[in-house]
Ligand SMILES: [Zn+2]
């Protein structure tokens with residue numbers, strides 16, 4: 001995903017991680033459904049499992065997955081979060097097994113086993129849907145989740161050289177790298193030098209709003225623009 005741009009992939013390969021996030025989400029989705037399908041019948045026909053074996057496995061699993069989860073949970077990209085979620089699923093799963101086996105060690109209550117499986121699967125499904133929604137927003141060219149269009153306009157209108165704006169588009173390449181294009185109508189004619197300064201000021205302000213890639217087009221006050229009212 002960090003590979004630089006090529007002639008054909010001008011944004012580089014930032015969306016690769018998005019692709020990974022979607023694949024991971026599908027794997028989690030299928031996995032949760034399979035677990036649900038197995039656990040539901042066991043609700044009505046519970047069988048006492050091998051409790052000592054379960055306890056030992058749960059402790060080992062908790063230690064291994066717990067370590068991996070803490071290493072990954074600091075990541076911020078969508079895919080890192082999906083993978084961390086996957087590990088969290090395992091951690092919670094093992095924790096549930098540990099608690100369940102612990103209870104079953106003392107009391108005869110095999111129904112605990114499927115109940116915990118179902119609870120974990122539902123929790124994971126909920127998170128998968130949330131991540132999926134975020135991925136879809138990026139694929140469908142939605143405006144970046146954390147970027148407020150009104151805030152963008154407000155910042156621009158605070159500059160006295162700016163009369164109005166139109167043809168404002170913004171989207172995210174991978175959920176972190178945000179792109180914006182805009183037409184800015186000037187309140188008066190500016191020299192090329194002043195235009196350059198204004199452009200840099202706009203770009204810097206946009207960068208503070210987490211827009212890393214902005215394309216700014218200036219227009220004269222009385223210019224007629226065919227892109228006005230596009231889309
Ligand atoms: Zn447009």
Ligand SMILES: [Zn+2]
Nearest residue numbers: 183225227228
């Ligand atoms: Zn225009």
